[in-house]
Amino acid sequence: MDIDLIANILFATLRTGTPLILIALGELVAEKAGVLNLGQEGMVLMGAVSGFIVATVTGSLTLGVFAAIAAGLLMSLLFGVLAISLVSNQVATGLALTIFGTGLSAFVGASYVGQGIEGITPWIVPVLSDIPLVGKALFAQDPLVYLSWVLFIGVYLFFKKSRGGLVVRAVGENPEAANAVGMKVTRVRYAAVLFGGAMSGLAGGYLSLAYTPLWTEGMSAGRGWIALALVVFASWKVSRVMLGAYLFGAASIMHLVLQGLGFEVSPNLLAMLPYVATILVLMILANDAAKAKLNTPLSLGQPYRPQV
Amino acid sequence: MLKIEKRAVDSRWMQLGSPLIATVLTLITGAVLFAALGHDPFNALYTFFVLPVSDLYGVTELGLKVTPLLLCAMGLMLCYQAKVWNIGAEGQFVIGALGGGIAALYLPSLGAASLWVTLLFGILAGMAWSALAALLKTRFAANEILTTIMLNYIALNLMLYAVHGPLKDPSGFNFPESAMLPANTMLSTLIDGYRLHVGFLIALLAMVSVWVVSARSMIGFQIKVLGEDERAAAFAGFSTNKLVWYVLLISGGLAGLAGIAEVAGPVGQLNPYVAAGYGYSAIIVVFLGRMNPVGILIASALLALTYMGGEMAQMQLGLPKSLTGLFQGMLLFFLLACDLFISYRVTWSQMKRVEV
Numbered sequence: 001m002d003i004d005l006i007a008n009i010l011f012a013t014l015r016t017g018t019p020l021i022l023i024a025l026g027e028l029v030a031e032k033a034g035v036l037n038l039g040q041e042g043m044v045l046m047g048a049v050s051g052f053i054v055a056t057v058t059g060s061l062t063l064g065v066f067a068a069i070a071a072g073l074l075m076s077l078l079f080g081v082l083a084i085s086l087v088s089n090q091v092a093t094g095l096a097l098t099i100f101g102t103g104l105s106a107f108v109g110a111s112y113v114g115q116g117i118e119g120i121t122p123w124i125v126p127v128l129s130d131i132p133l134v135g136k137a138l139f140a141q142d143p144l145v146y147l148s149w150v151l152f153i154g155v156y157l158f159f160k161k162s163r164g165g166l167v168v169r170a171v172g173e174n175p176e177a178a179n180a181v182g183m184k185v186t187r188v189r190y191a192a193v194l195f196g197g198a199m200s201g202l203a204g205g206y207l208s209l210a211y212t213p214l215w216t217e218g219m220s221a222g223r224g225w226i227a228l229a230l231v232v233f234a235s236w237k238v239s240r241v242m243l244g245a246y247l248f249g250a251a252s253i254m255h256l257v258l259q260g261l262g263f264e265v266s267p268n269l270l271a272m273l274p275y276v277a278t279i280l281v282l283m284i285l286a287n288d289a290a291k292a293k294l295n296t297p298l299s300l301g302q303p304y305r306p307q308v
Numbered sequence: 309m310l311k312i313e314k315r316a317v318d319s320r321w322m323q324l325g326s327p328l329i330a331t332v333l334t335l336i337t338g339a340v341l342f343a344a345l346g347h348d349p350f351n352a353l354y355t356f357f358v359l360p361v362s363d364l365y366g367v368t369e370l371g372l373k374v375t376p377l378l379l380c381a382m383g384l385m386l387c388y389q390a391k392v393w394n395i396g397a398e399g400q401f402v403i404g405a406l407g408g409g410i411a412a413l414y415l416p417s418l419g420a421a422s423l424w425v426t427l428l429f430g431i432l433a434g435m436a437w438s439a440l441a442a443l444l445k446t447r448f449a450a451n452e453i454l455t456t457i458m459l460n461y462i463a464l465n466l467m468l469y470a471v472h473g474p475l476k477d478p479s480g481f482n483f484p485e486s487a488m489l490p491a492n493t494m495l496s497t498l499i500d501g502y503r504l505h506v507g508f509l510i511a512l513l514a515m516v517s518v519w520v521v522s523a524r525s526m527i528g529f530q531i532k533v534l535g536e537d538e539r540a541a542a543f544a545g546f547s548t549n550k551l552v553w554y555v556l557l558i559s560g561g562l563a564g565l566a567g568i569a570e571v572a573g574p575v576g577q578l579n580p581y582v583a584a585g586y587g588y589s590a591i592i593v594v595f596l597g598r599m600n601p602v603g604i605l606i607a608s609a610l611l612a613l614t615y616m617g618g619e620m621a622q623m624q625l626g627l628p629k630s631l632t633g634l635f636q637g638m639l640l641f642f643l644l645a646c647d648l649f650i651s652y653r654v655t656w657s658q659m660k661r662v663e664v
Contacts, residue, residue, distance in 0.1 A: 038453065078641075086312070086648050091393060091453070092595070096640040099588065103633025110628030217630065225457045232451070268469035275458040275465075279444065282455060286448035 003132055005260045010137035012256055014145060015211060017242075017249030019044070019203040019220075021148045023227035024234070024241045025155050026199025031231060032159070033192035034172035034299035038094025039079050040200050040224030042101020046071040047204025049109040052215040056112060061120050065144070065205045072201015073194055075101060080193045084186060087303035098224070106217045119213030120144065144206045151199070156238045168192055172297035175304040185304055200224065222275065229278045232285065235295040244281075251277040312652050322650040327596050327603070330642035331610065337638055347625055355624045356617035356631070366616070368504035372574060373612035374605075376401065378511045379566035380590035381597065381604045382518040383559025388594055389522065390555045391535040396441055396456025397563040398587025399463035400434040404564025405571045406467055407433020409578040412493035412571075413475070413486060426493040427568055434564015435557050437463060442556040446549040452556075460587070468580050475578060486578035495573045507569035514562060519601040521558075531555060563587060584615075585633070592640045611636060 023040050030037050050071035055064025079097050082088045120142045129139035159165035170178040171188045179185045203223070208215050226248060234240035255270040335353060342352035360366050380397040387394040408430025418425060440459060444450040468484070477487040495505040522528040534541040534551050541548060570582055589611050596610070597603030618632030 082641075082644060082648075086645065087652075088644050088648055093644055095395070095591065096637070096644055099592065099633075100637030100641050103630065103635070103637035106630035107628055107634040110630055222457065222461050225454060229454050229458075232454075266469050266473055268465050268472060271468075272462045272465045275461040278458045279450070279455055282450035283444065283448045286450065 007133050007136045009250075009253065009256055009260070010134060011140070012253045013246055013249040014137050014141065015249070016252045017245040017247075018145050018148045019206050019211065019223055020227050020230060020245035020248055021152060021242055022199045022203035022206065023224055024230040024245060025151060025238070026196035026203075027227060028231050028234070028236060028238065028241060029155060029168065029199075030192045030196035031300055032172045032236065032297055033168045033189050034175060034297050034302065034304070035083065035189050035193050036090045036094065036301040037076065037079055037083070037097070037193060037196055038091060038228065039075065039097025039101065040196075040227055041220055041222065042098035042105075042224070043072045043075040043197050043200035044101075044204040044207070044220040044224045045105040045218065046075050046101045047201030048208035048219055049105040049112075049204075049215055050201070051205035052117065052208040053109065053112055055209055056115060056117055061118075061209055064209050065202070068205025068209070069198045069201045072197040072199070072204065074197075075201070076193050076197020079197070080190050083303065084189050084193065087305050090301050090303065102218060109215045109217070112215045113217065115214065117209070117213045120210040142210045144202070144210050147202075152238070152242055159238055169297070172299055175299050179304075189304070226274060226278050229282060233281045236297065237295065248274055248277060311655050312648075313655055315651055315653050318651050319649070319653075322646070323598065326646035326650060327598065327607070327643060329646045330596070330639060333642040333646075334635060334639045337642075338635060345627070347627075352621070352625060356621050356635075357613060359624070360613065360616035360620045365502060368499065368502040369616060370609060370612050371504045371508045373615050374608045375505075375508045375511045375573070376566035376570055376586040377590050377593050377608040377611055378605060379514055379562045379569070380559075380587050381593040381608060382515050382601065383555075383562035384590055384594045385597075385599050385601070385604060386518060386522060386531060386555040387559050389535045389599055390531040390551055391538075392445070392552055392555050393453045394438070394441065394456050394556060394559055395453055395591065396438060396459050396587070397559065397566075397590050398583055398585070399456065399460035400437045400560040400563035401567035401570075401587045402460075402463040402467050402583050403437040404430040404434035404567030405578060405582045406463075406470060406567075407436075407564065408568030409486060409489065409571045410470075410475070412489045413578075417490065417492060419492060422490065422492045423495065423572070426489075426572055427565065430564045430568025430571075431561045432564070434567060435561040437564070438556040438560020439553075441560075442553045445556075446552055464580070464583070467578070467582070471578055471580060477577070484580060488577050489572060493572055494576065495569060503574045505569075505573045507573050510565070510569065514565070515601050515605060518558070518562075522601075527551070527554060563590075589615075589636055592636055592643075595640065596643055610639075614639075 023044060027037065027040060047068035051064040051068030054067035055061050075097060079093055083090045083093045122140050122142045123146070125139035129135045167183055167188055171183060171185050175185045204220065207219060230241060230244045230248065233244045252274045254273050255267060258265055258270070339349035339353055342349045361370050380401060384394060384397055408426045411429035412426040415425060437459060441452055441456045444455045445452045471484040471486055475486040477485060495507050498504045498506065498508065530541065530546045530551055533544060534546060534548060538548065566586065567582065571578060575582055593604055593607040593611050597607035614632050614635045618629045621627040621631050622629045
């Protein structure tokens with residue numbers, strides 16, 4: 001393998017890991033607040049289709065990205081109303097959100113399938129991007145990849161340094177106690193879920209506007225679900241989300257590696273790798289299930305109804 | 309002001325009323341949607357929900373689509389009664405289609421018995437796929453929602469690999485599909501000239517069998533106890549792991565049967581589009597049908613109708629076929645919202661002024 005190939009693989013790994021980072025960060029925040037939203041896949045698809053349509057119609061990629069975020073927000077609001085305000089079962093509601101989002105996105109995007117668009121172009125940092133091996137991966141990415149790093153640091157600091165992070169964790173660990181000391185449990189949970197929705201929407205926008213600038217039905221290809229597994233893999237630690245996302249990114253672009261090494265393997269078989277990797281990760285986690293349990297937000301998945 | 313409060317006892321009336329209200333709300337939203345798209349809402353609803361079943365052909369086609377939905381949903385019903393969240397009927401369906409299809413294409417002919425061998429291989433393949441999820445859950449404590457969804461994607465890619473590679477029909481003009489199944493591995497049709505086949509009767513038989521298991525057997529009782537309260541099941545000495553294996557194997561076998569019945573029925577060969585989302589729609593069927601066999605049969609018919617309605621709306625009104633998924637999604641959402649009123653009710657509480 002030559003240096004250029006390795007540089008390209010690193011570049012592609014980071015690109016492929018980006019939507020996973022975005023979705024997983026959003027879900028991590030929601031889960032820290034005690035809300036399990038299985039609707040990621042639906043929110044990502046709605047983000048992808050909305051971003052693509054708005055960018056195509058207005059010609060503005062920036063508006064497209066904002067539309068993607070807005071779509072994710074609206075979807076998560078729908079989830080919030082049912083699962084937080086009306087205390088519906090979070091698992092069933094999340095599944096419904098995914099099924100609904102898959103259907104709605106396919107419907108509104110039907111006439112846009114097959115259309116191309118000039119995607120988001122990379123911001124190439126002069127000089128630095130010429131560093132051998134890592135220059136291209138770190139300094140020649142599109143702005144959303146850089147944004148994912150900023151958001152990663154933001155979420156990391158939020159939980160590490162801020163009072164807000166403590167509040168979110170308190171609400172996720174023990175909503176009754178949090179309420180008793182005057183925290184607005186419902187409001188915090190809404191905020192966390194909406195943040196998750198915005199992040200998933202953004203990830204969708206990244207897919208349809210930057211990663212592969214087009215819209216096809218179901219284009220998220222299970223990334224919402226993989227990101228859910230990623231949060232478990234990271235055992236709710238922000239710092240591990242990025243590592244996990246890039247590992248999965250690497251698994252997803254194995255075909256590049258194998259082609260580079262001169263192997264001929266069916267693309268359909270290679271396409272299974274991220275899903276197989278997810279299952280393997282869930283298996284390995286079983287070995288320290290007790291440790292994982294320690295980090296799981298205590299009230300995860302349990303509705304909270306304020307006593308009036 | 310309006311207030312939501314918990315009912316002392318769950319409302320039995322809402323338990324049954326909720327799916328009906330959800331269906332009506334879906335129709336109303338559908339009408340608004342059609343109107344917004346510039347179609348006469350009543351005509352559009354008629355096109356979607358009535359026109360597809362307005363003749364014998366339509367009714368038999370409905371039965372054809374009820375078959376896979378009913379088979380998948382009955383298996384999922386057992387899983388969900390045990391609170392085992394199997395989302396993997398789609399993958400089990402695909403692997404059933406693949407396993408049975410390979411048997412039909414490559415095993416030497418056994419005359420009339422070939423059909424049964426084909427179906428058996430489909431069932432076993434589906435069971436093998438769900439066994440993976442059962443192993444992951446019981447041995448590795450892996451969340452079955454995530455594992456079954458991952459297995460769905462893996463199954464689909466296996467099918468794609470098979471029909472693009474080793475199973476591709478050499479005389480198939482390079483389409484990603486296998487050769488046609490031999491005639492003696494195909495399910496015979498019930499009425500000459502219509503596609504409805506024996507699989508429909510098998511599905512009804514399966515429905516009754518699962519019903520008996522669920523309502524009359526010790527295992528069925530244990531499944532429900534496990535679903536209600538895992539600790540109670542443990543105290544009563546039921547083996548949780550055994551029950552998990554049980555429900556997943558049954559549901560995988562039924563989904564596999566649905567898969568091979570589709571291949572040995574209307575499709576006639578392996579291709580990547582066999583599953584058509586039946587495994588996912590069956591989830592909605594179970595919830596809409598109140599986890600009750602009769603309810604599930606009715607809900608299967610309604611969901612089958614959304615498939616046909618989508619096709620009809622595409623042909624008659626030029627609307628995208630994906631209308632099907634949209635209607636299914638709305639139905640599930642409205643159902644969840646209405647279900648809240650099973651255990652909660654809205655009351656009008658007046659703000660009381662406190663005299664001091």
